Amino acid sequence: MKILVAGATGKTGLRLMNELKSKGHSTVALVREKSDTSGLPKDTELRHGDLTDLQDDVCDGCAAVIFAAGSGGSTGPEMTEKVDRDGAQRLIDIAASAGLSRFVMLSSVGAEDPDPDSELGHYLQAKHEADERLKASGLSYAIVRPVSLTDDDGNREMAFGDDVDVKGKAARGDVAAVLAQAVDDPKWTNKVALMQSV
Known part of the structure; x- marks a missing residue:
């Protein structure tokens, strides 16, 4: 499957790109002109674009999208709205x-x-509004809601839904694995789930 990834060069995104490659998917990284793409798998297709000004053809040739982008913790409300919501x-x-x-x-x-x-x-309000747009879009979707992230790779032992401790931790490696699974696993069709590493 050819998959467009927004946020491919981020801390979770880089792990996600390797997960997708290991599963045999063809990946397209949505990147800005000055993004550091050195950590991406060698055969990654680069598609230049900015989440604050996307072109109508950004998804051309792709079968699925994974949104793993974020404005970052140091940006203000305006950029949060532009990236995480709009x-x-x-x-x-x-x-x-x-x-x-x-x-x-x-x-x-x-x-x-x-x-x-x-x-x-x-x-969280920006994420909520984006999630609601996705649920109403008519697309087949999966929404993954991890608890507080760590930069660990994790061990692929995870809890979901009611089994999640909202004050727990989620390793970025585990999150990436879940995102890669959710893109084509029927069990994730139109599913919204909390997750944590255990």
Whole structure:
């Protein structure tokens, strides 16, 4: 399957690209002009674009999309809205118009019911609105909501849904493995799930 990945050069995205390659998928990395692509697998196709200004043909030739991008913890509310909400929603709309087979969203614990007074309230609201757009898009989707991320590779032992401790941790390697599985596993069709590493 040919898969477009937004956020391919990020901490989770790089792990995801290797997971997809190990599963035999063909990968397309959506990258900005000045992105450091040195960590991507050698045969990765690069597609230049910016989540704040996506072109209508960004999904051309792809069967699925995985959104693993984020504005980052050091950006303000405006960039959070442009990337985590507006960029995600625009990519969802383009994917829906193109008739893609699956859209996988990397979301966050707390996005199901954002607390506006929490430290991450603005970010979680942006993720919530993106998730809701995806659920209403008509696309086959999967939404993965990990708890607090660590930079560990993990051991592929994970808990989901009601078994998740919302104050637990999720290794980026485990998250990447779940995203790669969700792109074509029927068990993930139109599923929203919390996850953590155990």
